Amino acid sequence: MYNILVGGAAGQGIDTTVSILEKAFKKSGYFVYTFRDFMSRIRGGHNFMVIRFGNEEITSHSSKLDGIIALNEETVYIHRDNLKKDGFILCDSSLKGDFDAIRIPMADKAKELGNPRVAGSISIGAVLKLFSVELEYAFDIMKDHIKKDYIEINREAARFGYDSVECRYPHTGGGYKDYMLISGNQAVALGAIAAGLKFYSAYPMSPATPIMEYLSRHGVKAGVVMEQAEDEIAAINMAIGASYAGVRAMTGTSGGGFSLMVEALGLSGIAEIPVVVVNVQRPGPATGLPTRTEQADLRFAIHASQGEFPRMVIALRSHEDAFYQTARAFHIADKYQMPVIILSDQYLGDSTSTVQMYDLSRVPSTAPLVSCEDDEGYLRYRITDDGISLRKIPGKGKYFVTADSDEHDESGAITESAEVRRNMADKRMRKLEGVVKELQEPEFIGDENFDILLVGWESTYGPIKEAVKILNSEGSQKYGALVFGDIYPLPTKLLTAKAAMAKKIYNIEQNATGQLAGLIMEMTGIKCDGCILKYDGRQISGEEIADRLQKLLRKEGL
Amino acid sequence: MGKSFSTYETAWCPGCGNFSILKCLKTALEELGKDPHEVLVAAGIGQAAKTPQYISANTFCGLHGRSLPAAAAAKIANEGLTVIVNTGDGDSYGEGGNHFIHAIRRNVNIAHFVHNNQIYGLTKGQSSPTTSLGHTTNAQAYGNINHPLNPVLLAISAGAGFVARSFCGDQKHLVAMMKEAISYKGYALVDILQNCISFNKVNTFAWYRDRVYYLEDDYDPSDKIKAMERAMEFGDRIPIGILYREERPDYHEMNRILAGREPLVDQVRDPGTVRELMLELV
Numbered sequence: 001m002y003n004i005l006v007g008g009a010a011g012q013g014i015d016t017t018v019s020i021l022e023k024a025f026k027k028s029g030y031f032v033y034t035f036r037d038f039m040s041r042i043r044g045g046h047n048f049m050v051i052r053f054g055n056e057e058i059t060s061h062s063s064k065l066d067g068i069i070a071l072n073e074e075t076v077y078i079h080r081d082n083l084k085k086d087g088f089i090l091c092d093s094s095l096k097g098d099f100d101a102i103r104i105p106m107a108d109k110a111k112e113l114g115n116p117r118v119a120g121s122i123s124i125g126a127v128l129k130l131f132s133v134e135l136e137y138a139f140d141i142m143k144d145h146i147k148k149d150y151i152e153i154n155r156e157a158a159r160f161g162y163d164s165v166e167c168r169y170p171h172t173g174g175g176y177k178d179y180m181l182i183s184g185n186q187a188v189a190l191g192a193i194a195a196g197l198k199f200y201s202a203y204p205m206s207p208a209t210p211i212m213e214y215l216s217r218h219g220v221k222a223g224v225v226m227e228q229a230e231d232e233i234a235a236i237n238m239a240i241g242a243s244y245a246g247v248r249a250m251t252g253t254s255g256g257g258f259s260l261m262v263e264a265l266g267l268s269g270i271a272e273i274p275v276v277v278v279n280v281q282r283p284g285p286a287t288g289l290p291t292r293t294e295q296a297d298l299r300f301a302i303h304a305s306q307g308e309f310p311r312m313v314i315a316l317r318s319h320e321d322a323f324y325q326t327a328r329a330f331h332i333a334d335k336y337q338m339p340v341i342i343l344s345d346q347y348l349g350d351s352t353s354t355v356q357m358y359d360l361s362r363v364p365s366t367a368p369l370v371s372c373e374d375d376e377g378y379l380r381y382r383i384t385d386d387g388i389s390l391r392k393i394p395g396k397g398k399y400f401v402t403a404d405s406d407e408h409d410e411s412g413a414i415t416e417s418a419e420v421r422r423n424m425a426d427k428r429m430r431k432l433e434g435v436v437k438e439l440q441e442p443e444f445i446g447d448e449n450f451d452i453l454l455v456g457w458e459s460t461y462g463p464i465k466e467a468v469k470i471l472n473s474e475g476s477q478k479y480g481a482l483v484f485g486d487i488y489p490l491p492t493k494l495l496t497a498k499a500a501m502a503k504k505i506y507n508i509e510q511n512a513t514g515q516l517a518g519l520i521m522e523m524t525g526i527k528c529d530g531c532i533l534k535y536d537g538r539q540i541s542g543e544e545i546a547d548r549l550q551k552l553l554r555k556e557g558l
Numbered sequence: 559m560g561k562s563f564s565t566y567e568t569a570w571c572p573g574c575g576n577f578s579i580l581k582c583l584k585t586a587l588e589e590l591g592k593d594p595h596e597v598l599v600a601a602g603i604g605q606a607a608k609t610p611q612y613i614s615a616n617t618f619c620g621l622h623g624r625s626l627p628a629a630a631a632a633k634i635a636n637e638g639l640t641v642i643v644n645t646g647d648g649d650s651y652g653e654g655g656n657h658f659i660h661a662i663r664r665n666v667n668i669a670h671f672v673h674n675n676q677i678y679g680l681t682k683g684q685s686s687p688t689t690s691l692g693h694t695t696n697a698q699a700y701g702n703i704n705h706p707l708n709p710v711l712l713a714i715s716a717g718a719g720f721v722a723r724s725f726c727g728d729q730k731h732l733v734a735m736m737k738e739a740i741s742y743k744g745y746a747l748v749d750i751l752q753n754c755i756s757f758n759k760v761n762t763f764a765w766y767r768d769r770v771y772y773l774e775d776d777y778d779p780s781d782k783i784k785a786m787e788r789a790m791e792f793g794d795r796i797p798i799g800i801l802y803r804e805e806r807p808d809y810h811e812m813n814r815i816l817a818g819r820e821p822l823v824d825q826v827r828d829p830g831t832v833r834e835l836m837l838e839l840v
Contacts, residue, residue: 198823247822249635
C-alpha cells in the first residue's frame with residue numbers, strides 16, 4: 001500500500017492534479033482512497049490531499065507518507081516528519097530549501113512549453129513513473145479535466161515529467177479498474193437519485209455544497225429539479241412543499257444551515273410530510289471551522305425542533321452507506337411520513353474512495369405509499385393502529401389533501417380539543433414502533449472473542465476498522481468494535497449482547513463530549529469505561545486510534 | 559362556469575375585512591372555472607393565513623412566514639395545481655420578507671394575495687412592517703418609529719411581473735384583480751388593503767374607503783417608472799388596480815427539466831439513468 005501527499009497553496013491546482021492522479025491509479029487497477037484537507041480560502045494558505053492506494057481495500061487515511069509532492073516549500077516543512085525513511089519529496093527545481101528531493105525544472109519547462117499552468121501535469125507524469133503506472137491512463141483522464149485546446153500541451157508536459165524520473169515502486173496489481181471512484185457527497189446525491197429524488201433545494205454551505213453541484217449538473221439527465229434557495233429556511237420549506245405535492249424531495253446543508261431548518265423539521269413531523277435532510281457536519285459552534293470535520297451534531301439532530309414528533313437519524317459510515325442509506329432514508333421517510341436526518345461529515349463527504357458499482361436491486365422498492373384514487377370521504381390524518389394514514393397526491397383526484405402546522409383533527413382542520421390533541425400525538429408517536437422494528441443493528445468488526453469493545457458511529461467506521469486490524473495483530477488483548485449507522489432510535493440488541501461480553505468499552509468519537517456514549521448510557525444504562533475523542537477538525541486515523549488506545553490501556557494498567 | 563367552492567364557519571371577528579376577501583376568492587375561482595380539487599390554497603400563520611381553513615380546496619398551512627417557498631415548490635412539483643397563497647402583511651413582509659423578494663426572482667406561477675391591514679391581528683395588535691409612523695400599539699407604546707415598508711414599490715423594484723393593489727371593501731374590483739393575478743403566468747402579487755376591526759383604529763374601513771381610487775382607464779401598466787411613481791402614492795389618495803404588468807417566461811418555461819414536459823410529479827425516469835451516472839465515475 002502506498003501513500004502520497006500533494007500539498008501547496010490554494011489556487012496552485014492541487015485539486016486537478018489529485019483528481020487526475022487518483023483516477024490514473026484506479027484505472028491501473030489500484031484501490032484508491034483520497035483524503036482532502038483544505039482551508040477556508042480560495043488563494044494562498046496550505047491545502048493538501050493524501051492519496052492512499054494499493055491492491056487491497058483501504059478504509060482510512062494514513063499519515064505515514066511514501067512521498068510528498070510539494071508545490072511550495074511550506075508543504076515540505078509541515079509534512080516531512082511524516083515521511084517514511086525511504087520516502088521521497090518531489091518538487092520544482094526552484095525550491096532550494098535544505099532537503100533532499102527529486103527536483104524537476106517544472107516551472108521552466110512549462111514556460112518553455114508555452115503555459116506555466118502545465119507544471120502540474122509534469123508532476124503527474126513524474127509521480128506515475130515513480131509508481132510504475134503507465135502514462136496512458138493519465139492521458140485518458142485529461143480529457144475530462146482539461147479544456148480541449150490544452151490537452152496536447154498537458155500531455156507533452158506529463159511526458160516530460162515521466163521521462164525525468166526512474167521507476168521507484170513496483171506496481172503491485174489490483175482488480176479495481178472497473179470500480180467507481182466516488183466522493184461521499186456524490187454517493188449521497190446518487191443514492192437519492194436511485195431512490196427517485198425529483199426535487200432538491202439547498203443553500204450553498206461547505207462541506208455540503210458538492211451535493212447540490214452534482215445534482216445541478218447531472219440532475220438534467222436524471223430529471224431532478226435542483227433549486228438554490230435564498231436561505232436554508234426556504235430550502236427545507238421548499239423540499240416539504242414539493243414532497244406535499246407528491247415528489248421525493250431532499251435538502252442538504254451543514255450544521256449552521258441545519259440550525260435554520262429546525263422549525264421546519266417539526267412541520268414535517270406534525271404535517272406528516274416526508275422529507276430527507278442531509279447534514280454534512282463540520283465543526284461548530286456558529287461558523288466554527290468551515291472546511292473541516294467533526295461529529296458533534298448527533299444530539300442536535302436527535303433533539304432539533306420544539307415539541308415531540310417521530311424522526312429517524314441515520315449516520316453514514318462509508319461510501320457504500322452514503323449511497324444505500326440515503327436511498328433507504330427516502331423509503332423510511334415516505335413509509336412513516338416523517339423527517340429522516342442523514343448525518344455525514346466533511347471527511348466522508350469530500351474524500352473519494354474506490355467503490356464497486358452500486359447494486360440497484362438493494363435500493364428499497366418504492367411501494368405505492370401514496371394514492372390518487374377518488375375518495376370524497378378522504379381523511380388525511382385518519383387515526384390508524386400503526387399511526388400511518390394514507391397519503392394522497394393533491395390535484396390528482398376527487399379528494400382534498402390538507403397539511404397543517406397547527407394541531408388538527410383527522411380531516412386536517414385545526415383544533416384545540418384536548419382529546420384530539422392526545423389522539424394525534426399518540427398516532428404520530430406510534431409510527432416509531434414500526435421504525436424500531438426495521439432498525440439496522442451496528443456493524444460488528446474484529447475478533448468475536450474480544451476483550452475490549454470499541455463503539456463509534458458514522459465516518460470513524462473506516463479508521464476504527466483499520467485500528468481494530470492493527471490492534472488485533474499487535475497486542476495480547478483481543479478487540480472488537482460496533483459502529484452505528486442507524487443511530488436514532490438507537491438499536492440496542494447487539495450492543496447489549498456485546499457489552500455483556502466486554503471487559504472494557506471505549507467510545508471513539510469526533511467530538512468533545514462523547515455524544516454517542518451519552519446516548520448509549522441514556523438508552524441502555526451501559527457506561528463506557530473510557531473514550532478517545534478528537535475535536536480539532538481533523539479526522540482521526542486508524543493508526544491514531546490504535547496508538548492512543550494502547551497508551552490509554554497502558555495507563556490503566558491493562 | 560366551473561364547480562362551486564364551499565366556505566366554512568370562520569373564527570374571525572365580526573366586521574373583519576377577511577370575510578369579503580374569502581368571498582372574493584371563492585367567486586374569482588368559480589368565475590375562472592377552477593375545480594376545487596385542482597386548487598391549492600397555501601398560507602403561513604396569522605388571521606389572514608387561516609383562509610385555507612375556510613375554503614374547500616387542497617390546503618397547506620405551513621410555518622409563519624414560510625408559505626411562499628413551500629407553495630412555489632408545490633407548483634414546481636405539479637404544474638397542474640392552481641396555487642394561491644393567502645396570507646397577511648406580517649407573514650409576507652415581516653417574518654417571510656426574504657422569501658417575498660426571492661419568490662419574485664424565482665417567478666414561479668403562483669398568485670400571492672396579501673391581506674394587508676397594517677397591523678398584527680393574531681398576536682393582538684402590534685405593529686406590522688406596513689404600520690404607519692407614530693401609530694401607537696401595545697408593543698409600540700410611544701408610537702411606531704420604524705418606517706413602513708411599501709410592498710408594491712418593493713415588488714416592482716425587485717422585478718415582479720405582476721403587481722396590483724385592491725381593497726376588501728370593493729369586492730367587484732378585488733375579484734377582478736384576483737382573476738387577473740391567478741391567470742397571470744408567473745408570480746403575481748395583489749396587496750389587498752383590509753381593515754382590522756379589533757386592532758387597527760387608525761386605518762379603518764372608512765379610512766381606506768375615502769382614499770382609494772381606480773387607476774385611470776388609459777393608465778399603462780407596462781411603464782415601470784410610472785408604475786413606481788403610482789406605487790408611491792399612499793396618503794390622502796391610494797390608487798388601486800394593476801400597477802405593473804410585464805409578460806415574461808416563468809420558472810417552468812426557464813427550467814430545463816420542466817419546460818415543455820409533463821408535470822414533474824408525473825415524469826418517469828429512464829431506469830438506466832443511475833447506471834449511466836455510475837459509469838461516468840468508473
